[in-house]
Structure formats: C-alpha cells, structure tokens
Amino acid sequence: MKKFWKTANFRLKAGLISTCFFLIIGFVVYFIPHTNPFTYNTYPNNLGVSAEHWLGTTSMGQDIVWLLIEAIHNSLMIGLIVATIGTVVGVLVGLLAGFAGGALDRVLMIITDTFVVIPSLPILIMMTSLMKGSSTVIVMALVLAMFAWAWPSRQIRSMALTIKERDFIHTARFSGESTLQIVVTEILPFALSWSLSNFMNATLSAIGSESSLAVLGLSPGNLVSLGNMIQWARGYNAVLAKRWLWIGSPIVATVILFVGLFMLITGYNDYQAKKRGR
Amino acid sequence: MKFKKFFLQRVLAWALTILIGVTFIFFIPRMFPSDPVENMIAQIQSRSGNMDPAEMDALRSSLRVQFGLDGSLLQQYGYFLWHGLLHFDFGPSLMSYPEPVGKIIGRYLPYTLMLCLTSTFIAWIIGNLIGLLAGFRKNKTSSKILEAIAIFIYPIPYFLVALILQIVFAFILKWFPLQAVINTKGGFGPWIASVVKASILPGISLLLLGTGWWIISMKSLASTTAEEDYVRYARFRGLSEFAIGKNYVMRNSILTQITALAMSLGGVFGGSIMTEIIFGYPGVGSLIQAAILQSDYNMILGCITISIVAIASATLIVDLIYPFIDPRIRYG
Numbered sequence: 287m288k289k290f291w292k293t294a295n296f297r298l299k300a301g302l303i304s305t306c307f308f309l310i311i312g313f314v315v316y317f318i319p320h321t322n323p324f325t326y327n328t329y330p331n332n333l334g335v336s337a338e339h340w341l342g343t344t345s346m347g348q349d350i351v352w353l354l355i356e357a358i359h360n361s362l363m364i365g366l367i368v369a370t371i372g373t374v375v376g377v378l379v380g381l382l383a384g385f386a387g388g389a390l391d392r393v394l395m396i397i398t399d400t401f402v403v404i405p406s407l408p409i410l411i412m413m414t415s416l417m418k419g420s421s422t423v424i425v426m427a428l429v430l431a432m433f434a435w436a437w438p439s440r441q442i443r444s445m446a447l448t449i450k451e452r453d454f455i456h457t458a459r460f461s462g463e464s465t466l467q468i469v470v471t472e473i474l475p476f477a478l479s480w481s482l483s484n485f486m487n488a489t490l491s492a493i494g495s496e497s498s499l500a501v502l503g504l505s506p507g508n509l510v511s512l513g514n515m516i517q518w519a520r521g522y523n524a525v526l527a528k529r530w531l532w533i534g535s536p537i538v539a540t541v542i543l544f545v546g547l548f549m550l551i552t553g554y555n556d557y558q559a560k561k562r563g564r
Numbered sequence: 565m566k567f568k569k570f571f572l573q574r575v576l577a578w579a580l581t582i583l584i585g586v587t588f589i590f591f592i593p594r595m596f597p598s599d600p601v602e603n604m605i606a607q608i609q610s611r612s613g614n615m616d617p618a619e620m621d622a623l624r625s626s627l628r629v630q631f632g633l634d635g636s637l638l639q640q641y642g643y644f645l646w647h648g649l650l651h652f653d654f655g656p657s658l659m660s661y662p663e664p665v666g667k668i669i670g671r672y673l674p675y676t677l678m679l680c681l682t683s684t685f686i687a688w689i690i691g692n693l694i695g696l697l698a699g700f701r702k703n704k705t706s707s708k709i710l711e712a713i714a715i716f717i718y719p720i721p722y723f724l725v726a727l728i729l730q731i732v733f734a735f736i737l738k739w740f741p742l743q744a745v746i747n748t749k750g751g752f753g754p755w756i757a758s759v760v761k762a763s764i765l766p767g768i769s770l771l772l773l774g775t776g777w778w779i780i781s782m783k784s785l786a787s788t789t790a791e792e793d794y795v796r797y798a799r800f801r802g803l804s805e806f807a808i809g810k811n812y813v814m815r816n817s818i819l820t821q822i823t824a825l826a827m828s829l830g831g832v833f834g835g836s837i838m839t840e841i842i843f844g845y846p847g848v849g850s851l852i853q854a855a856i857l858q859s860d861y862n863m864i865l866g867c868i869t870i871s872i873v874a875i876a877s878a879t880l881i882v883d884l885i886y887p888f889i890d891p892r893i894r895y896g
Contacts, residue, residue, distance in 0.1 A: 408834070
C-alpha cells in the first residue's frame with residue numbers, strides 16, 4: 287500500500303481520494319438513520335444555513351444535505367449497475383466473438399459496431415419518453431446498459447484476437463485445456479486491467495446519461511438522483527430566487543464526482559502503462 | 565479498384581447502422597403498453613368534450629393510418645421504412661396538427677447543424693493545436709496548466725456546463741438573455757444577428773467540452789510521437805522546432821484525430837440537444853423537449869430517425885475523406 291502510494295501519480299491519488307469520499311457518502315453515511323429526505327414539508331421551507339441544516343432546506347421543506355446524500359447514493363447505484371452489466375456483457379461478447387471467429391464473429395461485430403456509432407442519447411430519449419415517469423431505477427439502469435456493452439466488447443475482441451495467437455495459448459491448448467479454461471485462466475487476467483478502467487468510464491457515462499435524461503424530465507419522477515435534484519431546483523426557480531445552495535450543491539457535487547472519477551481513470555491508465563513499461 | 569472496395573464497405577456499414585438504428589426505434593415503442601392513438605384520442609376528447617362513438621371510430625381508424633399503425637407488424641415496418649426512412653414522412657405532428665413532422669424538423673434542423681458543425685470544427689482545430697503544443701513541449705509549465713484545465717472541464721456533462729454558463733453569464737452578469745430569442749420578422753440582417761447572439765452561450769458550452777477532449781487526446785498522441793526515432797533524427801539534422809512540430813509530429817498525430825472526429829459526432833449531437841434545451845435555442849433539441857412534453861410520438865420518432873441518419877452520414881463523410889488525407893493510404 288505504501289509502495290503504491292509512492293509510485294502513484296498525482297491524478298490517481300487525487301481521483302482515488304475524491305471517489306472514495308463519494309463512495310463513503312453514498313454507501314456509509316447514507317445508512318445513518320434519517321427521515322426520508324424526499325417527503326415534502328418535513329421542515330420549514332427555505333431555511334438558511336444552520337447547525338441543524340448544513341445547507342438549508344428547499345422550498346418544499348426538504349433538508350438539502352440529506353437530499354444530496356440520497357442523490358449521490360442513487361446516482362452511484364445507477365452508475366455501478368450499468369457499468370457492471372455493460373462490462374460483463376461486453377467482455378463476454380468480445381471474448382465470444384474473438385474466439386469463435388467466422389460468421390458468428392462477423393454478425394456480432396456488425397451489431398457491436400452499430401451500437402458504438404449509434405447516437406445513444408436520442409434513443410434513450412425515445413425509450414424513456416415512452417415510460418415517462420413510470421420507470422424505476424432498475425428499468426432505467428437496464429435501458430442505459432443497452433449502450434454500455436458495445437465499446438468494451440469491441441476492445442476485448444481485439445485484445446482476444448492478439449492474445450489468441452501467442453505461444454502460451456498454444457501451449458495451453460496442446461496441453462489439453464478447454465477453450466473455456468483458456469479464456470478464464472489465460473485471457474481474463476489480461477482483460478481485467480482494461481476492464482477496470484472501462485468500468486469506471488461506464489459508471490461516469492451512465493451517471494451523465496441519467497442526469498441528462500433527468501433534465502429532460504425523463505428520469506423516474508420520484509427518484510432522488512443528482513440530475514433530478516438539479517432539475518427540481520431548476521423547476522422551482524431556485525436560480526431566480528437566488529437559492530444558490532439548493533441548486534449549487536448538486537451541481538458542485540456532480541462536477542467534483544465527475545472530475546474525480548475522470549482523474550482516477552486517466553491516472554490509473556497512466557499508472558498501468560508505466561508499470562508495464564518497467 | 566481498391567478505393568471502390570473501401571467505398572462500398574463504408575457505404576454498406578453506413579446503411580447497416582441506419583437500418584439497425586431505426587429498426588430498434590421502430591420496435592421498441594411497440595413493446596410498450598402505451599398506444600399513441602389512444603393517447604391522442606384521449607387528448608382530443610379532453611379538449612373538445614364528448615364525441616359521438618361512430619365519429620370516434622372513424623377518427624380512430626383514420627389516425628391509425630396516419631400514424632402508420634394499421635396492418636400487421638411487418639406491414640407497419642415496411643410502411644415506416646418506405647415513408648419514414650426514405651421520404652422523411654413521419655405523418656402529422658400532434659403538437660401543431662396537422663402540419664407534417666418532416667416539415668417542422670426541416671425548419672429546426674439547420675439551427676442544430678449550424679451550432680454543432682461550427683463548434684465541433686472550431687473545437688477540433690483549437691483543441692488539437694493546444695494539445696499539439698502541450699504534447700510537444702510537455703515539460704513546460706504552461707503545457708501542464710493547459711492540460712490540467714482540460715482535464716477539469718472535459719468530464720463534466722454537457723447540460724451542466726451549459727447550466728453553469730447560463731447562471732453566470734445570463735443570470736448573474738446579465739450579458740446574455742436567459743432564453744434565446746430569434747428575430748424572424750425583420751429580414752435577413754436582424755435574423756442573423758439574433759441567431760449569432762443566441763448561439764454564443766450554447767456554442768461556448770459545446771466548444772469548452774469539445775476543446776477539452778481534443779487537448780487531452782492530442783497531447784498524449786503528440787507526446788508519444790515526439791519520442792519517435794524520426795523526430796530525434798530530424799532534431800539531429802538541425803531542423804527548427806517549428807518545422808519538426810508541423811511536419812513530423814502534427815502530420816503523424818492528426819490522422820488519428822480525424823478518425824476520432826468521426827467517432828465523436830454522435831456525442832456532440834447529444835450534447836447539442838442538451839445545450840439547446842438549457843438555453844432554449846431553437847434546434848432539434850428544443851423540438852424534442854417540446855414533443856416529449858406534449859407526447860408527440862410522431863415528432864419524437866421523426867427527430868430521432870433524422871438524428872441517426874444525420875450522424876451516420878456525417879461519420880461516413882469523415883471516413884471517406886480520410887484516405888485522401890493520409891498519404892500512407894493510396895487507393896489508385
């Protein structure tokens with residue numbers, strides 16, 4: 287651990303600290319018992335900053351701090367679910383295409399390439415606008431996951447294609463290992479480091495897509511997410527009323543979360559590249 | 565001959581992308597329980613009170629034809645491909661019934677294209693220039709600062725940058741109106757002036773994020789290229805840093821960036837939709853938002869079909885230009 291901290295670059299360290307901070311808020315602080323932050327008129331409306339309400343309350347009498355914590359929790363949840371599905375499906379499809387070859391490979395790659403270039407936001411708008419408000423977190427995550435598998439599967443396939451021809455794979459094959467065994471024991475370790483960086487990237491883009499849809503009013507109406515929190519503040523004219531803490535806190539939280547995650551990704555990639563070079 | 569093969573392959577991929585994309589958006593709504601015709605009838609009823617049941621049935625079947633919802637699923641699919649995809653005829657709009665959807669999109673699309681293409685083009689040039697400088701001279705403090713700024717801006721979602729700019733420049737500083745206003749009555753001069761004024765903030769949002777990405781990617785490309793043997797050799801020959809940067813580093817790294825440009829267009833379009841909505845800029849984004857609010861399914865379907873065609877075509881164009889720029893590829 288100490289050695290890692292010494293060799294890690296600044297971006298990796300800063301990204302790691304910021305991301306851990308958000309994970310702690312979203313998955314530890316979140317479980318401290320508190321009243322449901324979404325319920326209207328729990329507290330007086332439009333309170334300012336106080337010891338009891340660190341960021342004040344909204345014009346519907348919700349505590350902003352707890353609303354924000356709930357939003358961070360839900361946004362991270364969506365991001366993690368989408369990234370998990372996308373990475374698992376992507377790795378499986380990529381390995382399958384890379385190893386099966388032939389017609390199956392070609393068909394899979396045509397579909398994958400289409401999903402890589404197809405504009406995801408318009409299609410997401412189409413799908414969510416049909417569910418308008420009636421969708422749940424899980425449905426939302428599943429919809430977002432439809433666009434999260436294509437890129438990893440493409441990358442993993444080309445990785446599989448180059449690894450497939452290396453000597454140690456031939457050795458493994460001649461010594462009687464089955465294809466599945468080879469994939470699990472010989473190929474997967476190679477794909478894992480890349481998948482980790484892709485996983486973080488997918489988390490980032492899923493949270494981004496959800497909040498974009500929220501601004502369009504297409505995220506589930508009762509889901510407290512970062513995007514919805516910004517959208518509600520906009521909808522209740524927090525800007526015109528100069529309630530900066532209300533609209534500002536989810537904006538600042540989103541910006542820090544995204545920049546931190548992005549630094550973690552690029553820092554991690556640099557770190558891995560350096561480690562390989564050494 | 566080789567170019568012909570390359571050309572055919574790309575065109576085939578283009579057609580497939582569009583076909584798979586629109587097939588997707590055709591079948592997905594049909595898997596949902598909500599029926600646009602029943603929704604529309606409900607809306608008409610709530611507007612005009614009770615109607616005669618016979619009249620209702622007549623209306624229902626005529627709406628079914630207009631929405632392309634009569635006949636079997638396969639017939640509907642064929643109808644959609646023929647009318648929607650090939651003729652951009654998506655039936656009447658519900659928001660401004662009975663004006664056809666295609667005609668309304670035709671009015672809004674140029675604004676989006678103008679905003680998207682200009683900002684993408686400018687961002688690509690500025691970002692690559694800065695990225696080139698930063699990668700070529702990566703030990704200078706200025707390079708590090710520029711990259712740090714790019715890393716800070718790029719990951720933020722489009723709508724958030726737009727929202728922050730709106731709060732700062734339109735609300736606090738009051739340099740721009742909160743919502744875009746386009747002057748359509750005063751002739752060409754006032755029109756273009758109002759369009760430019762309305763495009764500045766949305767354009768800057770798209771520009772900031774676009775430039776950020778090109779700086780980051782070009783910097784890493786240029787710094788790898790700058791360590792190649794031929795660059796070292798050029799330096800030993802005594803070429804000026806400017807000549808090395810321009811003729812060796814830039815020409816070799818820019819090629820990757822052209823492919824990346826083709827890949828990025830879909831994302832830019834999505835970003836443009838979000839930015840337009842925040843600023844009320846009269847493009848396809850605002851149209852989609854209005855259509856969502858009023859459940860205008862024909863309009864949503866039309867906007868999204870045209871978006872897919874537009875992005876796939878722009879990608880195709882960039883792809884086809886590529887061999888003419890890369891001297892290593894010659895299709896004679």
